[in-house]
Amino acid sequence: MTLSSSLLNAFAPTGTLRASINLGNPILAHRISTGISTGTDSGEPGGVSVDIARELASRLGVPVAFTSFDRAAESVEAVTNENADIGFFAIDPLRGAGIAFTAPYVLIEGCYLVRDASPLTRNEDVDREGNRIMVGKGSAYDLFLTREIKHAQIVRTESSQAVVEAFVRDNLEVAAGVKQQLESDAARTSGLRLLDGRFMVIQQAMGLPKRRGDEAARHLREFVEDVKRSGFVADALARHGIKGASVAPAA
Structure with missing residues (x-):
């Protein structure tokens, strides 16, 4: 052609x-x-x-x-x-x-990561007062959650790769990102788990x-x-x- x-x-x-x-x-x-x-x-x-x-x-x-x-x-x-x-x-x-x-x-799944001891068990539990969600600044998850989250607080770190590290360091309640990235990071850090399902595609x-x-x-x-x-x-x-x-x- x-x-x-x-x-x-x-x-x-x-x-x-x-x-x-x-x-x-x-x-x-x-x-x-x-x-x-x-x-x-x-x-x-x-x-x-x-x-x-x-x-x-x-x-x-x-x-x-x-x-x-x-x-x-x-x-x-x-x-x-x-x-x-x-x-x-x-x-x-x-x-x-x-x-x-x-x-x-x-199509890629976006998921939440929490600590094993967290009381959060469902995606629907995340958007509550007192919960802080770590996301990569300017990522698709940041843009989506900025529109959708009404009660929880969104905290932003410099990149998607730094989300889990910042989430653990700052003792936040939730990390959000690409399922595979969260799984990979969680495998290197004990005491973390993904919530079942996805919060966005x-x-x-x-x-x-x-x-x-x-x-x-x-x-x-x-x-x-x-x-x-x-x-x-x-x-x-x-x-x-x-x-x-x-x-x-x-x-």
Whole structure:
């Protein structure tokens, strides 16, 4: 399929598809270790979202470059301000002000973590006076809970990866985040448990700056539907050993 010059320019005005990658969601992206001890990990990003970005660049016939962020809010800002051409985000109305979203390509569970001794046993018990919920600042959970929580207090830490550590350190009542991240962190810290079920389903989608126009937004939506339908997303989840996330249904 031959793409118009206007469409290519909308996606890659610099000649390279610049992809914003959120490392704060370990289900979809991570940093590949270089194996070199330098004090910082300077490895390239890897994961499901990186695979999808490479596939889009291949279909557009342009190279791809990645900019990685530890927080979702920073990744959103990069795309909104057109410092990146595409990104991978949980769909949220607030983020939609400057970003044109596709339908979701992956669904992920958001869960609560408490101490073993906590009296909390159900998700419905969390939103009560006196409970403090630790979340990653600017994450999908932060945005969702900010709208939904009426009685409990939301406390924010710098990133999703730091939630459990901050929750334990500050002796809070609840931590909120990606189920797999909470499970992994809890496995390294005794005396913690997840509440049964989920408090939200995160709809992970692709997005590009709204200023890039309707043609580009439509093409990106069609691309996402194709990689879901073809099995590309399912294969990427399997290849990276991801459990607890599922391919979103067709739009």
